[in-house]
Amino acid sequence: xxxxxxxxxxxxxxxxxxxxxxxxxxxxxxxxxxxxxxxxxxxxxxxxxxxxxxxxxxxxxxxxxxxxxxxxxxxxxxxxxxxxxxxxxxxxxxxxxxxxxxxxxxxxxxxxxxxxxxxxxxxxxxxxxxxxxxxxxxxxxxxxxxxxxxxxxxxxxxxxxxxxxxxxxxxxxxxxxxxxxxxxxxxxxxxxxxxxxxxxxxxxxxxxxxxxxxxxxxxxxxxxxxxxxxxxxxxxxxxxxxxxxxxxx
Amino acid sequence: xxxxxxxxxxxxxxxxxxxxxxxxxxxxxxxxxxxxxxxxxxxxxxxxxxxxxxxxxxxxxxxxxxxxxxxxxxxxxxxxxxxxxxxxxxxxxxxxxxxxxxxxxxxxxxxxxxxxxxxxxxxxxxxxxxxxxxxxxxxxxxxxxxxxxxxxxxxxxxxxxxxxxxxxxxxxxxxxxxxxxxxxxxxxxxxxxxxxxxxxxxxxxxxxxxxxxxxxxxxxxxxxxxxxxxxxxxxxxxxxxxxxxxxxxxxxxxxxxxxxxxxxxxxxx
Amino acid sequence: xxxxxxxxxxxxxxxxxxxxxxxxxxxxxxxxxxxxxxxxxxxxxxxxxxxxxxxxxxxxxxxxxxxxxxxxxxxxxxxxxxxxxxxxxxxxxxxxxxxxxxxxxxxxxxxxxxxxxxxxxxxxxxxxxxxxxxxxxxxxxxxxxxxxxxxxxxxxxxxxxxxxxxxxxxxxxxxxxxxxxxxxxxxxxxxxxxxxxxxxxxxxxxxxxxxxxxxxxxxxxxxxxxxxxxxxxxxxxxxxxxxxxxxxxxxxxxxxx
Numbered sequence: 056x057x058x059x060x061x062x063x064x065x066x067x068x069x070x071x072x073x074x075x076x077x078x079x080x081x082x083x084x085x086x087x088x089x090x091x092x093x094x095x096x097x098x099x100x101x102x103x104x105x106x107x108x109x110x111x112x113x114x115x116x117x118x119x120x121x122x123x124x125x126x127x128x129x130x131x132x133x134x135x136x137x138x139x140x141x142x143x144x145x146x147x148x149x150x151x152x153x154x155x156x157x158x159x160x161x162x163x164x165x166x167x168x169x170x171x172x173x174x175x176x177x178x179x180x181x182x183x184x185x186x187x188x189x190x191x192x193x194x195x196x197x198x199x200x201x202x203x204x205x206x207x208x209x210x211x212x213x214x215x216x217x218x219x220x221x222x223x224x225x226x227x228x229x230x231x232x233x234x235x236x237x238x239x240x241x242x243x244x245x246x247x248x249x250x251x252x253x254x255x256x257x258x259x260x261x262x263x264x265x266x267x268x269x270x271x272x273x274x275x276x277x278x279x280x281x282x283x284x285x286x287x288x289x290x291x292x293x294x295x296x297x298x299x300x301x302x303x304x
Numbered sequence: 305x306x307x308x309x310x311x312x313x314x315x316x317x318x319x320x321x322x323x324x325x326x327x328x329x330x331x332x333x334x335x336x337x338x339x340x341x342x343x344x345x346x347x348x349x350x351x352x353x354x355x356x357x358x359x360x361x362x363x364x365x366x367x368x369x370x371x372x373x374x375x376x377x378x379x380x381x382x383x384x385x386x387x388x389x390x391x392x393x394x395x396x397x398x399x400x401x402x403x404x405x406x407x408x409x410x411x412x413x414x415x416x417x418x419x420x421x422x423x424x425x426x427x428x429x430x431x432x433x434x435x436x437x438x439x440x441x442x443x444x445x446x447x448x449x450x451x452x453x454x455x456x457x458x459x460x461x462x463x464x465x466x467x468x469x470x471x472x473x474x475x476x477x478x479x480x481x482x483x484x485x486x487x488x489x490x491x492x493x494x495x496x497x498x499x500x501x502x503x504x505x506x507x508x509x510x511x512x513x514x515x516x517x518x519x520x521x522x523x524x525x526x527x528x529x530x531x532x533x534x535x536x537x538x539x540x541x542x543x544x545x546x547x548x549x550x551x552x553x554x555x556x557x558x559x560x561x562x563x564x565x566x567x568x569x570x571x572x573x
Numbered sequence: 574x575x576x577x578x579x580x581x582x583x584x585x586x587x588x589x590x591x592x593x594x595x596x597x598x599x600x601x602x603x604x605x606x607x608x609x610x611x612x613x614x615x616x617x618x619x620x621x622x623x624x625x626x627x628x629x630x631x632x633x634x635x636x637x638x639x640x641x642x643x644x645x646x647x648x649x650x651x652x653x654x655x656x657x658x659x660x661x662x663x664x665x666x667x668x669x670x671x672x673x674x675x676x677x678x679x680x681x682x683x684x685x686x687x688x689x690x691x692x693x694x695x696x697x698x699x700x701x702x703x704x705x706x707x708x709x710x711x712x713x714x715x716x717x718x719x720x721x722x723x724x725x726x727x728x729x730x731x732x733x734x735x736x737x738x739x740x741x742x743x744x745x746x747x748x749x750x751x752x753x754x755x756x757x758x759x760x761x762x763x764x765x766x767x768x769x770x771x772x773x774x775x776x777x778x779x780x781x782x783x784x785x786x787x788x789x790x791x792x793x794x795x796x797x798x799x800x801x802x803x804x805x806x807x808x809x810x811x812x813x814x815x816x817x818x819x820x821x822x823x824x825x826x827x828x829x830x
Binding site for chain 1: 355356357376377380381384385392393395396397398400401404405406407408409410411412413414417418421435436437453457
């Protein structure tokens with residue numbers, strides 16, 4: 056059963072991480088991803104793992120939630136491992152991309168679990184402001200990204216419903232295993248249709264509550280930048296700069 | 305204007321069915337109207353038309369406002385729908401963002417929004433829910449969050465589409481009392497589509513619909529005593545009214561009594 | 574040999590939802606599962622239908638097939654036409670006659686076959702959902718909150734259908750419902766769930782006329798039970814508990830005479 060209501064879903068707890076400024080969180084995520092991608096030392100990657108686990112503990116969200124987020128992408132991880140094995144033909148080399156992937160997912164979950172979609176939208180928008188100089192439609196992109204993230208649990212919920220609905224018709228009991236595998240693809244189309252309809256319902260609802268894409272809106276929950284935000288920012292940027300420095304030298 | 309909702313010569317077909325054919329209805333400001341009728345009579349469709357979910361022929365005015373793309377915002381400012389399934393309506397991951405949503409759309413300054421959200425939460429006694437996710441609340445709590453969002457919206461007309469179907473009996477009572485108080489305080493007009501008898505009895509005006517036509521309308525007790533017609537249509541008559549009528553037939557009771565304790569004392573006297 | 578649950582416990586993480594449930598379903602009867610919100614009814618039903626695994630305990634189905642009619646008909650549908658929806662549950666996909674027969678059972682005609690189940694009215698949706706389950710020929714049919722949003726006539730038709738399924742087709746019916754008056758009208762056996770435990774079970778009249786017990790478990794007594802109780806207390810009588818208003822009135826009238 057797809058019980059992954061955790062990806063993309065905001066998980067409220069009272070923690071320092073939850074109370075951080077969203078832009079800082081986005082920026083730190085960006086730094087962390089760069090750090091993970093740039094460095095090629097297994098021991099360092101393990102330290103990075105320790106780092107993100109510490110942050111996860113600070114978020115007061117049970118580690119099992121993070122584990123579920125990573126576990127739900129197990130198929131991707133397997134495909135990634137296979138691909139890198141084909142390309143590199145060495146088992147050791149497979150570990151790096153897989154490990155990196157897991158670290159990135161882990162840290163991103165930290166971001167999406169501790170930041171509500173609206174906050175995330177604001178954080179992304181501020182983060183992408185420099186792109187405005189290049190006439191990139193920053194606002195629409197960040198909104199679309201947030202809607203997409205918010206939609207993952209909806210799509211999974213629809214898929215779950217479809218699976219249950221099909222299970223309730225008992226047809227699997229008299230089908231050969233080939234047909235059963237075929238049937239698992241039968242959930243794709245209904246899920247797609249249902250998610251589409253749900254999207255329609257939600258956008259209708261937003262319109263009825265006076266939402267207008269082309270008009271500006273105010274944002275009331277402005278999170279002030281506090282000491283902890285600066286501290287985290289400095290930590291991430293320092294590590295990133297240190298790595299780049301080391302690489303260049 | 306005293307007539308807050310005016311529906312004139314409404315024509316609407318859905319999937320080869322003529323649901324409404326020259327339908328007319330006026331609702332007075334400040335009233336609580338219950339729309340009842342058998343399944344498929346067009347009750348929910350009527351509310352959906354009021355919320356602009358389909359296009360139609362004829363006129364629908366809400367506080368003299370018509371729904372066209374140019375005046376869309378003006379129209380939707382005046383009308384709000386409390387749905388049967390609150391999960392369909394939620395668009396935020398926290399209750400306070402849910403309440404603030406419409407205020408942000410109205411471009412109110414952050415400070416004002418903050419004050420309003422806290423004031424509404426205090427009024428509905430949901431301050432402890434503000435940071436929680438609306439999806440993880442109980443059925444009754446979800447509906448109260450919807451009501452909080454409605455208060456922030458501040459409409460003239462509130463629609464309810466079988467809203468209280470899945471709520472515990474005790475919470476239902478609380479929500480109905482809450483809505484009635486709000487109605488009296490802010491002169492809101494309430495239109496509910498329901499099979500729920502507790503709601504029907506609280507209204508001051510009932511409209512019975514069948515196949516897109518008004519079959520009966522008027523005061524609750526009067527309409528609900530029309531046993532023959534209601535039985536034919538399959539509209540449920542509240543237990544106490546049906547019982548009163550039966551006891552009257554047996555000459556064990558004189559008049560319709562809604563309170564069970566009072567009725568028990570009155571029988572055989 | 575029917576459905577049996579032994580020592581069932583269920584929890585979501587640290588959240589315990591069901592505690593030590595032991596239940597043997599009354600086969601061939603119409604059963605009701607009642608209990609206040611949060612008592613664990615939904616989880617119990619999901620465990621019986623094998624949608625969920627219990628944290629511990631044994632579920633014995635003894636080769637009995639279970640059909641489950643969802644609370645929200647929309648969740649049950651995933652095809653674009655009633656015909657496709659019903660055909661999905663058929664072993665022999667060409668048996669078109671069976672599709673028509675099942676539709677007739679729920680009170681719909683062949684004109685519904687080409688319609689999109691998502692676009693039907695509330696009552697029609699429920700009927701199609703029931704048909705979609707009936708077509709798979711289950712031994713046990715579970716109805717989850719079947720009366721929400723139904724008018725009086727549709728409720729009566731539903732009762733009629735359930736009785737036919739039980740008496741003529743020898744099926745076992747389970748109704749999960751908050752609508753106590755609906756349940757009181759026609760079921761045979763009642764299971765009462767409260768605060769994660771199965772606190773009572775027995776024949777309908779025995780369980781649902783026990784005023785004190787119902788109040789203790791936060792169940793609002795059926796109106797006929799409340800009425801009979803009040804009359805007995807006020808007028809010092811010993812009227813029997815009836816599940817039919819007309820029978821009760823006849824008793825009352827007899828006393829007046």
